[in-house]
Amino acid sequence: MSRYYLTTAIDYSNGDPHIGHAYEKVGADVVARFRRLMGEDVHFVIGMDEHGQKVAQEAAAQGRSPQELVDELAARFQDVWQRLNISHDDFIRTTEPRHSQAVQALVRRIRDTGDLYRDRYEGYYCSGCEAFKREAELEDGRCAIHRSREIEWTEEENWFFRLSAYRDRLIKHVQSNPEFIQPESRRNEILRLLEGGLDDISASRSRVGWGVPFPDEPGHTVYVWFDALPNYISAIGYPADGFGDWWPAALHVIGKDITRFHCVIWPAMLMSAGLELPETVWGHGFVKIGGGKLSKSEAALLDLDQLVARNGPDAFRYFLLREIPWDRDRDFASVDAFLQQFDERYNSDLANDLGNLLNRTVSMSRKYRDGVVSRTADTGLDAHIDSAVDAYGKAMREHRLHDGLDAAMSIVRAANGFIDSEQPWKLAKDPTQEARLDDVLAALVRGLGTTAVVLSPFIPTKAGEIWKRLGGDQLPSLADLTAELPTLLPESWDTVLFPRIEKERDGG
Ligand SMILES: [Zn+2]
Incomplete structure (x- = not known):
């Protein structure tokens, strides 16, 4: 090894x-x-x-x-x-x-x-x-x-x-x-x-x-x-x-x-x-505020314990590497701008894009197929997953962590777009589209399962939870991913992966 x-x-x-x-x-x-x-x-x-x-x-x-x-x-x-x-x-x-x-x-x-x-x-x-x-x-x-x-x-x-x-x-x-x-x-x-x-x-x-x-x-x-x-x-x-x-x-x-x-x-x-x-x-x-290194008072406002508690440890890990390129500085206009960006990124990427994809994939698979996913052909989403995983691997090996993260999240964006264009709820009403619906649901499970694996270095706990909600056990290695993709999604799951931040909140 x-x-x-x-x-x-x-x-x-x-x-x-x-x-x-x-x-x-x-x-x-x-x-x-x-x-x-x-x-x-x-x-x-x-x-x-x-x-x-x-x-x-x-x-x-x-x-x-x-x-x-x-x-x-x-x-x-x-x-x-x-x-x-x-x-x-x-x-x-x-x-x-x-x-x-x-x-x-x-x-x-x-x-x-x-x-x-x-x-x-x-x-x-x-x-x-x-x-x-x-x-x-x-x-x-x-x-x-x-x-x-x-x-x-x-x-x-x-x-x-x-x-x-x-x-x-x-x-x-x-x-x-x-x-x-x-x-x-x-x-x-x-x-x-x-x-x-x-x-x-x-x-x-x-x-x-x-x-x-x-x-x-x-x-x-x-x-x-x-x-x-x-x-x-x-x-x-x-x-x-x-x-x-x-x-x-x-x-x-x-x-x-x-x-x-x-x-x-x-x-x-x-x-x-x-x-x-x-x-x-x-x-x-470095992380910079207002063009310079963090002052003592700015550092106190960005207290680590509070940042970790704010949206959870995985969200903080995600935000750091999504917003601060691993190869250069990132300047935030102020402490407030930093916190606002943190919350916006959390809502848009994690609560909305990733949370909704999980929600829609599991609920539609349960509703239309009792959680059983099987496929007959590859879809356009599968092609995107393959190229995104390649781009991810290359970026990560070259230590461009921000690019790796972006490639991983591109699967989420593509899968949500795929749902919108395929409209599985319409396919479900048309008896001639049964095979297509199978393929669409299978591609979505593959997209989400792949996302969980490639995101796991960034959000290890939540990635493991996504995998479990798809019916998996332990997250597999990248090489074993295809063989270990779940094919039976479990029935009950109740907690929200990333609860939306609904209210405006102040800087603290
Ligand atoms: Zn000195």
Whole structure:
């Protein structure tokens, strides 16, 4: 069986989960579920990045220990992922012993190759980015990303990693492996960055106690990015032999703001350690409000718990990937516009299009054929289903999740149009049209059953419910779909799949 190991960025433990975290996890979860649907053996890892200066500072500000803080946040994130039905196989935390052992083994291996050396660092450090900054990268003396944060002047004796030595190999790898950095826009950014040259980077900190102890160097901890990136191999058991069962990863899903770490530093670390590089790093875009990143107050209005509860977890998952293309940003004019669009999308796509198709298909099959569906010939709808499934598979394999979702929903639109044009209620009154009515009902059941399967990565719970209402049991894989299509629709079903939102409601 083909193996597929995918990861998301591990989330930094300095605040509550927000919509940006949710977008990334849901998108990666859709990829994981799609691969399982294709019959692949999937291993899906998410987790928490729990070390570093910013975590230590935040804990101190709250008068607590860093461990208390990260334990609480890890529980909070895991609770949200459970409610959003994220199907990860593992949750790695960088404060776990299995992780620090792996980091220390990797650091030792990189040091053995001669790629680590001691030097004195003098320069700026942004604790927002947890990164050293060149003077040229500052704007008005501040980090361009963290304008409200004081940039810190840092002087310390550190271990440095010879990143600069990997520039040419990295350029060659990026150029000869077009799938390595995706989408294309991210790949071009990284190539430009590499062509501009690379500085060596710190691999240790001597003034930050909250981290993995640097091997054989008392008083030093591993620099937080050098600690965080190896989570992708610590989670699968590095350095034990079994880690090769999953490595190299098929896919790292990350935000576009951390491509430098994942497409430059991480591959250079792997090259130094003699390990293979991941096949693809996917840098997704962001949810924006009014042209910018979410402000604190906007983020509070888009509280994740409320968003999940608003129309149910599946509706939220659907909305995120229907409205925010997986390869770029999506800007909403305001928080209200976001919520309004959420409700409109819910009503039009899920309550109306999908809900009505289910309602009409089951009730007509029951009414005209006692739920027994059989066919004599293929219809125009069947032809549409075939081409939509092809388009879906291609888009999903290329990580164009929004296009995959659109292809899936095109079956729903085509099936509703098919009902309108075929008018089964008229066919039912005409004894010469019996065979045609059989074909129409069979095509509708096939359309809906196919929709349930291809939508299942996006709306796993509701897709399973649709399949059951058609008389199926467990949702089949894509390959088994045709053989397992239900042929007898059960009689009773009472609850509405997606109840319409009837009233105007305010932003909350
Ligand atoms: Zn910064």
